[in-house]
Amino acid sequence: MSSLALSFELAGCVAAILLAIGTPVAYWLAYSNWRGKFLLESIVALPLVLPPTVLGFYALLAMGPRGPLGRLWMALFGHGLAFTFSGLVIASVAYSFPFAVQPLIASFEAVDRKLLHASAVLGAGKWRTFRRIILPLSLPGVVTALVLSFAHTLGEFGVVLMVGGNLAGVTRTVSIDIYDRVQSIEYRAANHLALLLLGISFAVLCLVYAVNRCVWAPAWARWTVK
Amino acid sequence: MNPSVLAVDIRKQHRGQTSFVLDVSLEVSPGITILFGPSGAGKSTLLDCIAGLVRPDAGKISIGESVLFDSTMHFDVPPQKRRIAYVFQSLALFPHLTVEKNIEYGLRDIPEEDRRACVSEILEDFRIEKLKNQKPAQISGGERQRAALARSLVTAPRVLLLDEPLTGLDAELKAAIVEDLRAWNAAKRIPILYVTHSRDEVDALGERVIAVDNGRIVGHGAPMDVLDAPRRKRLAQAAGFENLLSAVVLGLREADGVMRVRLGDSRCEIEVPLAHASPGDRGQIAIRAGDILLASERPRGLSARNILEGRIASLEQRGGMCVARVDCGVTFVAHVTPGAVRELELAPEKQVWLVLKTHSCHLVD
Numbered sequence: 001m002s003s004l005a006l007s008f009e010l011a012g013c014v015a016a017i018l019l020a021i022g023t024p025v026a027y028w029l030a031y032s033n034w035r036g037k038f039l040l041e042s043i044v045a046l047p048l049v050l051p052p053t054v055l056g057f058y059a060l061l062a063m064g065p066r067g068p069l070g071r072l073w074m075a076l077f078g079h080g081l082a083f084t085f086s087g088l089v090i091a092s093v094a095y096s097f098p099f100a101v102q103p104l105i106a107s108f109e110a111v112d113r114k115l116l117h118a119s120a121v122l123g124a125g126k127w128r129t130f131r132r133i134i135l136p137l138s139l140p141g142v143v144t145a146l147v148l149s150f151a152h153t154l155g156e157f158g159v160v161l162m163v164g165g166n167l168a169g170v171t172r173t174v175s176i177d178i179y180d181r182v183q184s185i186e187y188r189a190a191n192h193l194a195l196l197l198l199g200i201s202f203a204v205l206c207l208v209y210a211v212n213r214c215v216w217a218p219a220w221a222r223w224t225v226k
Numbered sequence: 227m228n229p230s231v232l233a234v235d236i237r238k239q240h241r242g243q244t245s246f247v248l249d250v251s252l253e254v255s256p257g258i259t260i261l262f263g264p265s266g267a268g269k270s271t272l273l274d275c276i277a278g279l280v281r282p283d284a285g286k287i288s289i290g291e292s293v294l295f296d297s298t299m300h301f302d303v304p305p306q307k308r309r310i311a312y313v314f315q316s317l318a319l320f321p322h323l324t325v326e327k328n329i330e331y332g333l334r335d336i337p338e339e340d341r342r343a344c345v346s347e348i349l350e351d352f353r354i355e356k357l358k359n360q361k362p363a364q365i366s367g368g369e370r371q372r373a374a375l376a377r378s379l380v381t382a383p384r385v386l387l388l389d390e391p392l393t394g395l396d397a398e399l400k401a402a403i404v405e406d407l408r409a410w411n412a413a414k415r416i417p418i419l420y421v422t423h424s425r426d427e428v429d430a431l432g433e434r435v436i437a438v439d440n441g442r443i444v445g446h447g448a449p450m451d452v453l454d455a456p457r458r459k460r461l462a463q464a465a466g467f468e469n470l471l472s473a474v475v476l477g478l479r480e481a482d483g484v485m486r487v488r489l490g491d492s493r494c495e496i497e498v499p500l501a502h503a504s505p506g507d508r509g510q511i512a513i514r515a516g517d518i519l520l521a522s523e524r525p526r527g528l529s530a531r532n533i534l535e536g537r538i539a540s541l542e543q544r545g546g547m548c549v550a551r552v553d554c555g556v557t558f559v560a561h562v563t564p565g566a567v568r569e570l571e572l573a574p575e576k577q578v579w580l581v582l583k584t585h586s587c588h589l590v591d
Contacts (some may be wrong), residue, residue: 043578096297112316114314114318115318115321117277117305117312117314117318117321118277118312118314118318118320119320119331120278120279120304120305120306121277121278121279121305121306121308121311121312121378122306122311122331122332122377122378122381123306123307123308123309123332124306124331124332125306132320132331133320136322137321137322144249180442212418
């Protein structure tokens with residue numbers, strides 16, 4: 001069952017990292033007036049259209065012993081990046097980036113600009129306005145970003161295969177494990193894992209949508225009625 | 227110069243729109259100054275520039291000796307450092323915070339104890355103490371307006387900007403809030419710029435009026451002088467002159483301070499106050515519907531100089547009053563009470579006489 005635990009660990013790490021780096025990126029994309037903004041927007045959305053193998057291929061090159069990331073990692077930690085859990089996390093962060101950033105942008109943009117003006121006029125700088133006004137009012141978007149990046153990482157296959165290889169307990173995630181078992185005609189074991197993943201994914205999504213709808217949504221509606 | 231006078235001299239062209247340019251120069255001394263004008267005149271843009279939310283293309287903004295914006299020095303104080311309070315038309319109360327937390331929001335560099343004292347004092351001043359734990363969506367419109375005012379005023383601002391803060395309230399509630407604002411202003415005396423369309427609010431609040439139209443200041447002074455003698459057509463419509471009639475000057479009687487004009491293409495002739503004009507000049511005459519008297523018989527022994535005969539074209543009840551359209555060759559709109567309609571037995575096609583005081587007729591450019 002360690003492949004399942006590994007998948008969850010990976011998805012958890014990726015979701016947490018994405019929230020940390022996705023939030024400032026989303027803030028900038030939502031509020032900047034820079035004319036070249038479309039460039040960054042395109043880069044952020046790239047993983048949505050690229051086949052995972054393309055992304056995985058370049059990630060592997062970058063992380064290899066002669067790639068820039070691989071060499072940096074070697075210098076910092078004394079070992080390579082390819083076929084390690086850390087390498088998997090980095091590639092997954094890139095791959096799931098739009099799934100975290102786009103809901104954040106949407107929810108930041110949905111905050112009434114007049115509230116931001118009111119906050120500024122009342123003496124609050126950008127950071128205080130973000131902390132006290134934008135973030136609390138974007139809570140549903142933050143939850144959506146977390147869940148989507150978690151779920152998307154849980155289900156990824158191509159990038160993991162390219163970057164992680166297939167090392168039991170290190171990079172063999174549940175989706176790869178299932179594929180392995182199907183290849184070796186262990187249909188029963190594959191089915192157990194697949195069912196388990198299906199059940200858990202569904203339960204997580206149900207939980208989040210329910211929470212978003214029943215707890216936050218009415219509160220949201222209550223706040224926004226004039 | 228008085229240390230707290232707000233001085234503004236700015237130019238701002240709307241992005242992507244070459245036709246509209248805000249180009250104003252004004253000084254606002256402590257007390258309430260009404261900014262009056264039709265929508266789209268540039269009133270809100272002016273307030274946004276003063277608050278620092280919109281950067282003017284050129285000019286200078288200062289409060290007393292303290293400069294907030296100066297384009298020649300590339301100097302621009304950000305809104306959070308200007309200490310200017312701004313109450314938006316939408317109020318912009320923070321929906322996720324209680325009334326108390328909303329009011330506390332602008333107070334943070336002072337000790338907890340003083341902050342509590344400030345908040346409870348202003349809650350009491352604006353009579354919203356009972357609502358302090360409610361969220362904005364849970365309270366009524368008038369209470370929200372009070373909360374938004376309190377939130378702005380508690381910060382001890384140097385200037386207060388109000389953008390139609392009392393829109394949509396009934397007259398009684400409006401009067402009560404206006405009274406609270408007057409009381410607060412009597413104690414603090416800071417420059418207050420109050421944007422409104424409403425004549426009632428002007429009459430209740432205004433010490434001075436600045437009339438804005440199409441990005442320019444077109445009049446300033448006491449409310450009576452600015453609004454009762456509108457020299458521009460759009461301003462006249464905004465100020466509630468229902469009758470705007472084209473007129474030709476027939477002759478001047480300078481000794482009496484009046485001149486005779488003919489209205490439209492009709493044979494209607496009336497006397498209006500003397501203006502710089504000569505016979506043959508064309509202009510517009512603005513008359514409030516409420517300033518026109520209706521009589522069912524030809525009136526006698528009146529001081530009013532203008533008595534016109536006509537027929538009622540239509541009669542329409544609107545709220546607590548009736549709007550009568552009377553055809554005298556040109557059509558006048560007059561407001562009468564339902565009681566008067568009954569007593570005079572007013573009905574379409576009935577013959578009536580209109581009575582207009584000379585000084586109720588205003589010449590517009």
